[in-house]
Amino acid sequence: MAMQPRAVRTRQDLIRSAAVVFERAGFADASIAAISSGAGVSNGALHFHFRNKRALGEAVELAASQTLVHITGRVPLRHPSPLQLLVDTSQVLAECLLHDPVLRAGFSLASDATWQGRINLWEEWQDWVQLMLIVARERDVLIPEVVIEEAVLAITSIVAGFEVLSRIGAEWTSRSAVTGFWRLMLPQLAGPETAATLLPEGTDCPFSARDWELAETYGAA
Numbered sequence: 001m002a003m004q005p006r007a008v009r010t011r012q013d014l015i016r017s018a019a020v021v022f023e024r025a026g027f028a029d030a031s032i033a034a035i036s037s038g039a040g041v042s043n044g045a046l047h048f049h050f051r052n053k054r055a056l057g058e059a060v061e062l063a064a065s066q067t068l069v070h071i072t073g074r075v076p077l078r079h080p081s082p083l084q085l086l087v088d089t090s091q092v093l094a095e096c097l098l099h100d101p102v103l104r105a106g107f108s109l110a111s112d113a114t115w116q117g118r119i120n121l122w123e124e125w126q127d128w129v130q131l132m133l134i135v136a137r138e139r140d141v142l143i144p145e146v147v148i149e150e151a152v153l154a155i156t157s158i159v160a161g162f163e164v165l166s167r168i169g170a171e172w173t174s175r176s177a178v179t180g181f182w183r184l185m186l187p188q189l190a191g192p193e194t195a196a197t198l199l200p201e202g203t204d205c206p207f208s209a210r211d212w213e214l215a216e217t218y219g220a221a
Contacts, residue, residue, distance in 0.1 A: 015063055016039070017039040021038060022060060023104055058118070060105050061109055061118070063106070068093075071096060081141075082139060083136050083190055086133070093159065107160075130149075133146075136190075158181050162177070
């Protein structure tokens with residue numbers, strides 16, 4: 001039986017409130033009272049939707065993972081510009097980290113020592129970045145000196161920094177901040193001719209689905 005619209009809204013409000021509290025206090029110190037208060041419902045209403053705090057953590061984690069999958073999509077083997085897609089996706093991710101508390105909480109839970117979840121958003125992001133760089137290498141876009149594992153570590157680390165700094169202020173995860181990283185990084189990944197065609201600020205119109213065979217994908221998402 002489908003949930004009534006009001007129940008759906010209440011559940012969504014609880015997940016969002018839990019995300020805010022988890023991010024602020026950490027999972028261990030987050031209280032049911034604070035979560036229910038943030039959602040504007042009683043503790044009893046919270047327990048109607050979620051058995052306990054762990055169930056809330058799992059719901060936040062799952063919602064954040066679904067958002068990340070929506071941002072990244074699968075890894076297309078025949079994308080005409082895999083490095084540009086990597087830049088574009090990181091720009092979107094940084095913007096979403098700034099505005100989406102559930103996504104931020106999903107990443108923060110993944111690095112919370114008191115939380116043992118089934119999903120690790122950092123691993124999901126790292127796997128997607130690695131597969132995109134593998135596609136770039138197979139398309140002879142990367143310069144020979146690039147060690148994919150090192151590049152993946154650098155890109156994952158900078159996004160981790162954006163996730164932390166997004167809690168401080170918008171300027172830390174602004175498009176210009178992400179652009180500055182890619183302006184430094186792209187010449188280390190691609191040769192001069194290829195790098196000159198890439199836009200570190202990202203593209204306004206990503207390549208459409210018809211530009212590559214979507215059936216040929218790695219299963220990263």
